[in-house]
Structures are given as structure tokens and as C-alpha cells.
Amino acid sequence: MHIQDSHWTSASAVASGGAVGAAAGNGRGDSSRTTPLRVDAQRNLEHVLRAAREVFGELGYGAPMEDVARRARVGVGTVYRRFPSKDVLVRRIAEEETSRLTDQARSALGQEDEPWSALSRFLRTSVASGAGRLLPPQVL
Incomplete structure (x- = not known):
């Protein structure tokens, strides 16, 4: 896995107040998305990322996506919608x-x-x- 192959805008661009663009917004790098995420969708994305860091940090990368969803308090479908794998x-x-x-x-x-x-x-x-x-x- 090479980080250079990643399709997402860097976190620093999002954190520095830049608009949540296509790549950062949907997790799949779908450049056809030009509008920012809805507030609730952005909040869910942040919850999923925070939960994933916690779950993978505690249980390793073998932890199931269901654990990430549970920790984020979202459905597993929400996780897979943003991150297909x-x-x-x-x-x-x-x-x-x-x-x-x-x-x-x-x-x-x-x-x-x-x-x-x-x-x-x-x-x-x-x-x-x-x-x-x-x-x-x-x-x-």
C-alpha cells in the first residue's frame, strides 16, 4: 500500500478551514462531487474516522468494520457508503x-x-x- 496512491485530499486542507471537497468528503475520491457534505453527513464521517482510529488502535487492523460502526454510533451501511472496504x-x-x-x-x-x-x-x-x-x- 502506497500513501501516494491515495485519492483523498489531505486532512490538513480540511482542518485548515478549506471546503470539504469531493475527495475528502466522500472517502472514495469521487471527483464528481462538488458540493460539501451535509452537516449530519460530515458529522457522521468524523465519528467514523474517530471510531476507526480508536478501534484499530485498540484491536489492530483485523477489527471488523462492524466494531467501527458500533463505536461511531452509525449503521454499518454508513461506514461502507463512505469507505467501500x-x-x-x-x-x-x-x-x-x-x-x-x-x-x-x-x-x-x-x-x-x-x-x-x-x-x-x-x-x-x-x-x-x-x-x-x-x-x-x-x-x-
Whole structure:
């Protein structure tokens, strides 16, 4: 699995107040979607992603999608509507985690003059925040 092959807009674009576009909005990378998600659909998407991080973090990637749906308090059909397979959901989470790690690395580089100090800062902040712990083993 290669993160570069992912079809979603980076989480940082969504988090920075950008419009929820086609790719970030539906989880499938369907570029025909040009309107933002309804408020309830966006909320459900956020619940599913948060639940997936928790479930996979606790039970590993073998956890069933039904557990994700239950934790998100949505029907399993809602999960599969946004993420047609577990692989697609895992890729989305991996992309968001990678984006967060990239942001932390850039921040560390901007705050330190020496490369070793920047690396040290990055490692401290990454470990403290738990970033990267949800990346699939194949990515690591």
C-alpha cells in the first residue's frame, strides 16, 4: 500500500478551514462531487474516522468494520457508503496520520536552527502526541 496512491485530499486542507471537497468528503475520491457534505453527513464521517482510529488502535487492523460502526454510533451501511472496504478506510487514516507527522516535522524544522535539534524536537512532539501509532504496518 502506497500513501501516494491515495485519492483523498489531505486532512490538513480540511482542518485548515478549506471546503470539504469531493475527495475528502466522500472517502472514495469521487471527483464528481462538488458540493460539501451535509452537516449530519460530515458529522457522521468524523465519528467514523474517530471510531476507526480508536478501534484499530485498540484491536489492530483485523477489527471488523462492524466494531467501527458500533463505536461511531452509525449503521454499518454508513461506514461502507463512505469507505467501500476496510483498506479504503485504513488508507484514509494513514493519510491523515502521515499529514499530521509531516506538519509536525515542518514545524520542528521551522523552530530549530540545527537539523539534529529539529529531529529531536520532531521526535519528542510526535511521541508525545501519539502521531503515527495508527499507521498500518506496511507503511512503517
